[in-house]
Amino acid sequence: MYFIFVILIFKKQFNMQRFKYPFHSKLHEVPTSIFAVMSAVANEYKAINLSQGFPNFNSDPKLIALVNKAMLNGHNQYAPMPGIFSLRDAIAKKMDNLYNVSYNPETEITITAGATQAIFTALAATIKKDDEVIIFKPAYDCYEPTIELFGGKTIAVQLDPEVFTVNWEEVKALITDKTKMIIINTPHNPSGNVLSREDMLQLEALLQDTNILLLSDEVYEHIIFDGIQHQTAALFPGLAERAFITASFGKIFHNTGWKTGYCIAPAEMMKEFRKVHQFNVFSVNHPIQVALAEYIKTPENYLGLSLFYQRKRDLFLSYMKTSRFEFEPSKGTYFQLMSFKNITDESDYNFAVRLIKEKKVASIPISVFNEPNYDTKVLRFCFAKTDESLKKAAEILCAI
Ligand SMILES: Cc1ncc(COP(=O)(O)O)c(C=O)c1O
Numbered sequence: 001m002y003f004i005f006v007i008l009i010f011k012k013q014f015n016m017q018r019f020k021y022p023f024h025s026k027l028h029e030v031p032t033s034i035f036a037v038m039s040a041v042a043n044e045y046k047a048i049n050l051s052q053g054f055p056n057f058n059s060d061p062k063l064i065a066l067v068n069k070a071m072l073n074g075h076n077q078y079a080p081m082p083g084i085f086s087l088r089d090a091i092a093k094k095m096d097n098l099y100n101v102s103y104n105p106e107t108e109i110t111i112t113a114g115a116t117q118a119i120f121t122a123l124a125a126t127i128k129k130d131d132e133v134i135i136f137k138p139a140y141d142c143y144e145p146t147i148e149l150f151g152g153k154t155i156a157v158q159l160d161p162e163v164f165t166v167n168w169e170e171v172k173a174l175i176t177d178k179t180k181m182i183i184i185n186t187p188h189n190p191s192g193n194v195l196s197r198e199d200m201l202q203l204e205a206l207l208q209d210t211n212i213l214l215l216s217d218e219v220y221e222h223i224i225f226d227g228i229q230h231q232t233a234a235l236f237p238g239l240a241e242r243a244f245i246t247a248s249f250g251k252i253f254h255n256t257g258w259k260t261g262y263c264i265a266p267a268e269m270m271k272e273f274r275k276v277h278q279f280n281v282f283s284v285n286h287p288i289q290v291a292l293a294e295y296i297k298t299p300e301n302y303l304g305l306s307l308f309y310q311r312k313r314d315l316f317l318s319y320m321k322t323s324r325f326e327f328e329p330s331k332g333t334y335f336q337l338m339s340f341k342n343i344t345d346e347s348d349y350n351f352a353v354r355l356i357k358e359k360k361v362a363s364i365p366i367s368v369f370n371e372p373n374y375d376t377k378v379l380r381f382c383f384a385k386t387d388e389s390l391k392k393a394a395e396i397l398c399a400i
Helices: 002-020 034-044 061-072 085-099 114-126 143-149 168-174 197-207 267-280 286-295 305-320 348-359 387-398
Strands: 109-112 132-137 153-158 179-185 213-217 243-248 261-264 335-339 378-382
Touching: 034 348, 061 286, 085 109, 085 261, 085 286, 109 114, 109 267, 114 143, 114 179, 114 213, 114 243, 114 261, 114 267, 132 143, 143 153, 153 168, 168 197, 179 197, 261 267, 305 335, 305 387, 348 378
Parallel strands: 132 153, 132 179, 179 213, 213 243
Antiparallel strands: 109 261, 243 261, 335 378
């Protein structure tokens, strides 16, 4: 009896011991990503999922065949740490052909596990405690937690909720001697807005004579509409000299699940990037790199993308013409914002959840990308979906 009692006391002590060192979250204010939340509810209610940003159609069978071929040909072990040379070389040639800029594939381009890893690694390599990083809200959701993880402080500029343009004077006023980096994203998720040449020149002028770094998230580079030209940071010498440019093959080739992308930066910056990259993922999926190196050599494989998605945008908007939602056509990305202020006073989050549960259409409430609680009664719909899905979703939305 006494023995059992001792065991019980010991167990109690042991359990207490387990709670003696509570786990202190490094990201205590970060909930599960809204994309995961909305997709889970959409699956539960079998809704048409226009929430998360991925196509519901397949990648080109030729590209899939190239991956199979690469596997059968034995490219199944670790790839070189910065990525296979032929893919880096193809990216350098693409930059040269499209923008007439020169990047050294040996020292200035690294293949990553999607743009998210490129962004994470660029921030990990540069942001120290108390460094300030300026971002524009609404913002893609990985920037802020990653900045915080490395002890940095996010300085958010809330964009105009109607036009999403940047007030560069406002940005100038926020620059301090602690400003380490500015993050831009063009074409912009979720607004679909794009930065103009004039914007980039203003940014260039603002950063002149400073040591501020730039992270230019350009994952939607090839999804830009109505003849607008993408203004990569690489085109502006005063930006290129300080810029990590991040890109995503998943967005270009309809295979977000393959998680491949890349980062471009001047050699000195890329050296630091690779110091982190080698202990972060070390190297990226080898057969997919072999396949991409071949596939990307044909410019039509990515240059047709803008027209492809412009047609989808126009189709979706033509179906939505009779709805009570209000919208301005997206200028880039595969997202379309829609205001529901004529429909209900509900919060965007509640309305988005109700749309899934009652109407079986999933979207993303954009307040989650904004400064806390800034609800402009706008939802984001992803039109990287089959024509049939877009038609069905629009029919439902028009009946609201
Ligand atoms: C603006 C932006 N940046 C980065 C990413 C991440 O890209 P990847 O899937 O290649 O990690 C996304 C994905 O939705 C995005 O919208």
